[in-house]
Amino acid sequence: MSNRVIRIAMIVIATLGLCLTIYLTYVHYSGTPPLCSTTHNTCLKVQTSQYAELAGVPVALIGLLGYIAILGSLLLPESEQTRFATVAFALVGFGFSAYLTYRELFSLHEVCEECVTSAVIMTVIASLSVWRFLRSEALPPDATLDAAGTGADTAVPPLSAAGP
């Protein structure tokens, strides 16, 4: 799988996560019950629980900021630094998702579908970003090396400007 394909896949998945957290942040501030397929709206119970905020900040908003950070690092011209930024943001997001899932399963004993979806998205992004970060030396020259092939880290054009 080429670096470009991985990057596009990560952007698409992170955009899904961003949309989901925008919705959850809206639900939090508007007070409307979240969409949930369970009979007793377990999502509502989770999202109005004591763990729905961290230091007064809604966890949905924290997730939204996390996805913005990940997307930002993916849309910047690719370099060693941006790949590292992506993997750092993604791992923080993965850790935070793991914490929230623990709270759902072992403190609240309720599972929120939107939260699980976000946790799955964050896990996929974290896995891909780690893989991309560690294998980047094997990328084709146009992705990681400068034109002279010196191996110096140089930025490749942003994805929007890249050809097929």
Next chain:
Amino acid sequence: MSPSDTDPTRKERREQARSERKALEAATAAQAARRKRMIQLGSVIGAVVVIIVVILAATSGGSSKSGLAKGKQANAEVATVSSLIKGIPQSANVLGNPKAPVTLKYFGDLECPICKEFTLGALPPLIEKYVRSGKLKIEYLSLETATHEPETFRTQQIAAYAAGKQNLAWYFIELFYHEQGAEDTGYVTENYLQGLAQQVPGINLPNWSAARNDPALAEQVTSDGQLANQHGFTGTPSFLLGKTGGSFTVLENPNLEQPSDFESAINKLLS
């Protein structure tokens, strides 16, 4: 074929040595880069673990680890609970006038933190407005969710029902939620239950201890769980509401901190 035909020229040897040196340099550089990335990745993972541990520690402080209040704090909890339910009729696990026109069945687990939110949030205004005036009675039923050990769950729920033999179950239930310990800390011990029972105003402790061995109470806990399963309840608190003696419907997604959702459903039944 002469040796000069097969032996590389000096220029070729130089080129070969140069390419070998370049390959070696490239391999060394790649190894160094890989090592650097592994160190960076390890640092990030370490930082994430520290962050999560700090968050876990910070968010686990919501309730005291051991639960049971002592001294002045215990007196304050008892005073709060007494001011809420003193003077309201109790019968077994039911709070309120037995002839109240509307009944709320409240499925809870005494270790469930969301039940605590409800007990401290929407419940007190409901008791003041509807139960004290005789319009509503509340029946407490057991559904295991937050308590991970089935035996502990049965023991604690039976302890509450045993207080109900003296029509004091709601004191025990309310005090349990008010003094609920931190989850998964194993705070519900025999000492905890005994200490809580001692706080219940007017309880006869020997009778309470004896009642805990009544097999009917264990059966009641089991049948509560079966009733909850029949309605598809998987979480607590869950609620059934209906006219006393009539059919009950599930109260879907009520706000647990404010009584408004309960009030509108109860008012409909009363009108």
